[in-house]
Amino acid sequence: MWNIWILVIYSTLLCLCRSSAIEVDYDPKALIIDGQRKLIFSGAIHYPRSTPVMWPDLIQKAKDGGLDAVETYIFWNAHEPIRRQYNFEGNLDFVKFFKLVQEAGLYGILRLGPYVCAEWNYGGFPVWLNNIEGIELRTDNEIYKNEMRIFVTKIVDMCKEAELFASQGGPIILAQIENEYGNIMWAYKDKGVAYVNWCAEMAAAQNIGVP
Numbered sequence: 001m002w003n004i005w006i007l008v009i010y011s012t013l014l015c016l017c018r019s020s021a022i023e024v025d026y027d028p029k030a031l032i033i034d035g036q037r038k039l040i041f042s043g044a045i046h047y048p049r050s051t052p053v054m055w056p057d058l059i060q061k062a063k064d065g066g067l068d069a070v071e072t073y074i075f076w077n078a079h080e081p082i083r084r085q086y087n088f089e090g091n092l093d094f095v096k097f098f099k100l101v102q103e104a105g106l107y108g109i110l111r112l113g114p115y116v117c118a119e120w121n122y123g124g125f126p127v128w129l130n131n132i133e134g135i136e137l138r139t140d141n142e143i144y145k146n147e148m149r150i151f152v153t154k155i156v157d158m159c160k161e162a163e164l165f166a167s168q169g170g171p172i173i174l175a176q177i178e179n180e181y182g183n184i185m186w187a188y189k190d191k192g193v194a195y196v197n198w199c200a201e202m203a204a205a206q207n208i209g210v211p
Contacts, residue, residue, distance in 0.1 A: 022166035024173045024210045031211075033166075033173065040173075042069035042109055046118065047097040048078050052090065055097055059104045069173065070101045071109035073116040074155050077126040086154070095162045102171035110159065110175040112152050112203070117180050138181070140191040140198065149202055152177070156206045167209025174211055177203035 023034050030037035043062050050058060062070055074094060080086055088094070101108045115138060116124035129135060135143045164170035178199045185192035 021169050022173065024166050026211055031174075038068075040068045040107065041066060042071050042107075043067045044072060045070050045097075046072050046075075047094055048075055048091050050091065052093065052096065055100050056104070059100055059106065063104050063106055067106065069107035069109050071111055072097070073111040073113055073118055073120075073124065073179070075116060075120060075124050076114040076151055077122060077124055079155075080126050080151060081128075083126070083128050088158070095158060095164065098159075098164050098171055099162070106171065107166075107173045108164070108171035110164075110172045111179065112155060112175060112177050113179055114148055114151055115179050115181075138178075138184070138195065139188045140194040145195075145198060145202075152202070153206065156208060160208070165208050165210055172208075172210060175203070175208055 025032040031040060032038070043065070045055075045058050045062060047055065059070060072094070075092075078092055079088060098108045098110075113124050118124065125137065129137065129144070129147065132143055132147070135141060135147075137144055159165060159170075159172065160168070162170070164172050166173045178196065181192075181196055185196060188195065
């Protein structure tokens with residue numbers, strides 16, 4: 001009987017530890033986690049490039065190698081191969097992936113893209129984007145921005161529902177919008193500046209509770 005009660009108490013404490021929120025902030029010098037400046041060593045594990053069975057071992061190897069965090073892109077063309085038809089199963093279950101990261105005692109970094117580069121086909125953009133009349137990718141184009149906002153918001157909402165952000169007790173301490181934009185922004189001129197500013201405002205409006 002006592003063994004049962006000990007198990008119940010231990011399970012309850014474990015759940016409380018996992019659900020405790022982490023405060024993430026920053027200043028010009030450092031990332032600040034729960035009031036302490038932290039130097040984070042992060043490495044990439046792209047969940048679609050392996051199978052769910054492989055994830056625990058890959059994550060543990062990252063931890064054994066001295067990493068504090070695991071980061072991954074979100075791959076738009078894998079999740080939405082057909083417009084408004086989504087796939088988050090199997091090796092596309094990024095929610096499960098981040099939960100395994102947390103179980104291993106590591107932080108997570110969410111790279112929303114939706115452009116990812118990453119030696120990934122078409123930079124992660126779904127091909128159907130090209131079939132939308134009047135669209136221009138990665139610039140101040142309302143058609144593209146609307147599609148981007150819809151997908152990013154869906155991913156963020158899934159993360160919130162699964163309580164993956166550190167502000168909810170989850171592992172994700174940072175999120176990134178867009179990717180490797182500085183080297184092409186000059187080509188778009190003023191529209192590039194307007195676009196990247198819009199990206200920042202759109203991302204901040206998601207209210208994810210971490211930088």
